Amino acid sequence: MMSPMYSSGELSLMSSIQHTKKIALVDCNSFYVSCEKLFNPKLRNKPVVVLSNNDGCIISRSNEAKALGIKMGEPYFKAKNIIIKNKVHVFSSNYALYGDLSRRVMRTLKRFNSKIEIYSIDEAFLDLSDFPDNEAEDVGKEIRSIVLQWTGIPTSIGIAKTKTLSKVANHIAKKIKSGVTSLIGIENIDSILEKIEINDIWGVGKQLTKFYHKNGIYNAKQLKNISNTWIKKSSNVLSSRTAMELRGISCIPLETKSSKRKSCVVSRSFGKRVENFQELKESVTSYCLNGSEKIRSESLVAKSITVFVRTSPFQNKGIYYSKSKTIYFPIATNNSIEIVKTALAALKEIFKKGYQYQKTGITLSGLSNSQESKNLFSSIKDIKIENLMKSIDNTNYKYGRSTLSLAEAGINKRWNMKRNYSSKIDTANFNSLPKIKAV
DNA sequence: TCTGGGGTCCTAGGACCC
């Protein structure tokens, strides 16, 4: 039925400008490496890698490092030969720096559309539906060049009808020079999906890959065309959602409002193996102090705490030990002292003598808003504790983390993690400003 | 010698209620 409000000329113009749903996935290329390169031009065109905490694994690689065959997630010590032979530059991770640059990138993206979902430190989904379909790719190129110009971080951008398809598009964009791929306006994308291996699809991990292979499904086209009821029956709803999204039916909405988190994990591997209870106690205490400070800063309280200890799963396979214990607080809390006390009680239960522990950690769970969880039992005493926590947080904020701590957290911290290759760049620190020498 | 850390969601199964 033709609307009388428009002339036929206007209508034909409108129908030529298509505004279908368009989601862009912007992904920073080799993000951590790109951050280090930004402050050190000598690294340009050189192989560079960034290591995980404790200098354990390789978690970011420059293209030159990838070309040398260094794999993602590979233990550092295993790649050491290649690294030395090829003079690969190595950095310990510097999350303060990466976090800061991430915020700059996200701020820049918000200029294009405030409807944005920050998905991870180096990725964001953007709603580009307001732009005409035939301009999608150009808009992507524009975003890419502005982000590069304003922040110095190179990105890849994939644009498509659903989040899962924009991931597919991004996968392709990473391999081409322009860095932008749009699947918008392509009638049949089967020939594209056919080249995407099943394990490269967002939401398909190791186990599902195994399962699909067993059933003769090897690429995205096959998954797209398989019966939904079969997937739901033999896997779960998440898998069927993935398949629907490959068909161009959006099932995973854009989460533009950042929601409060539900749990908070603090865990670390030790710099060296730990055997005695005292040192485990120190580490667990430190993690509790970090965790409770973090949830206080977000006005949250925890319903329970889980403490875990474990030996290395990679060696001495016969004597692997891993155990956890959860304790519920009588009333949800963010009080450091109570959290530490409870955690140490849990630790005592799961600690076994004679093991070489590699890692401990805590999880604060069932987080909720601290104001809403006040109840009948809240008292003057609670207000006093609240004030004490506030002054600890303020002091630590002003004078540096762990200015005020608990004696249980230890002083020497021989168990602390290794970080031997840090660039020590701190964008909030004057000492990190580049120095220019007048000649 | 040396193998990261922080999240979310789903499912199955048990406890409990009516």
Next chain:
DNA sequence: TCTGGGGTCCTAGGACCC
């Protein structure tokens, strides 16, 4: 003596993501 069945809530464990 016979002893149901449906619903909800919670939790542990697994799978996935970056």
